[in-house]
Amino acid sequence: MNSKDLKTIRELLRVGRKIVIVPHKNPDGDAMGSCLALKHYLTALGHQAVVITPNDYPRFLKWMPGNQEALNFEKEEEKARALLEDAELIFTLDFNHLSRSGAMEAPLREARASFIMVDHHREPGDYALVTMSDSSMSSTCEMVYNLIEGLDGLDNIDPDMANCLYAGIVTDTGSFKFSATTSRTHRVAADLIDRGAKNTEIHNKIFDTNTPERLQLLGCALRNLIILKEFNTAYISLRQEELDACHYKKGDTEGFVNYGLTLEGIRFAVIFIENRDEGIIKISFRSEGNFSVNEFARTHFGGGGHLNAAGGRSHDSMEATIAHFESLLGTYREALTK
Ligand code: 5GP
Ligand code: MN
Secondary structure (H helix, E strand, C coil): CCHHHHHHHHHHCCCCCEEEEECCCCCCHHHHHHHHHHHHHHHHCCCEEEEEECCCCCHHHCCCCCHHHCEECCCCHHHHHHHHHHCCEEEEECCCCHHHHHHHHHHHHHCCCEEEEEECCCCCCCCCCEEEECCCCCCHHHHHHHHHHHCCCHHHCCHHHHHHHHHHHHHHCCCCCCCCCCHHHHHHHHHHHHCCCCHHHHHHHHHCCCCHHHHHHHHHHHHCCEEEHHHCEEEEEECHHHHHHCCCCCCCCCCCCHHHHCCCCCCEEEEEEEECCCCEEEEEEEECCCCCHHHHHHHHCCCEECCCEEEEEECCCHHHHHHHHHHHHHHHHHHHHC
């Protein structure tokens, strides 16, 4: 971690501050875990810190200590806007372009506060006074742990914080199996267990919370799986009617895209999910090896992310989106097959 950034943050935190902490839209375990852990840390230091999420998040994250006090911008917009206007410092965690904060983008742009970005996605924007950006990191939670260590605060990590940080690491590493998982990641996780993270409970709460409807939806997704062997590619589509038939709730499709990658030889897996309310097809991209889904999502579907995990969207119909996607594969034949 850059010592100049640390020094700036130390200076900014020297006196009690009004602080807002923001995750990306549709926050996942890493986004919520890092925000809530940082909130606990800053509150213990005497700051007034509040987490504002752009929208709701899945029920399997609602056990996280402190999540009841987080504001949902969609539901409490007036209060959230007042806090953003009043803030002296705004931490943006687990994203690196303000557009990733959905409806919060405009109020964030108008805010007078200094911004601190802590994030592990590629190609960061330049809106922050302090940009802590490292795409080699497993998770934003590992970076928040490093930040706290840099501020000599490790002994302030209580069990609530440890649980939040561990949950984020587990989420973004796919339970320590994705390639950004390092020996350091395991050491951080081990230290978090020593500081009170209940590792088995966390895994159960995040991954073993299926409902019958979600399993039905998984069945539907797997029936819709298309394998394009000549491109080592597999994709799944879920239409709004299919989601409705299985009483879709936020978070229910989490992890579905990964099934494509479990097929032998498949290097590129995609899921297309219709969202009629927003008038978009939300797309998740995953890859194995060097094929950059970050670049693919950025170039063709207005998105981005990491080398092996990225997202994007299309404003076309499902049919047109899939046809466009298939038409692109020829250009990537070599990268996908060599
Ligand atoms: P997911 O497919 O699970 O939604 O996202 C995979 C990764 O890509 C996550 O790290 C997420 O933050 C990032 N991501 C998802 N959608 C977008 C997007 O529209 N734009 C950018 N820049 N990143 C995204
Ligand atoms: Mn993350």
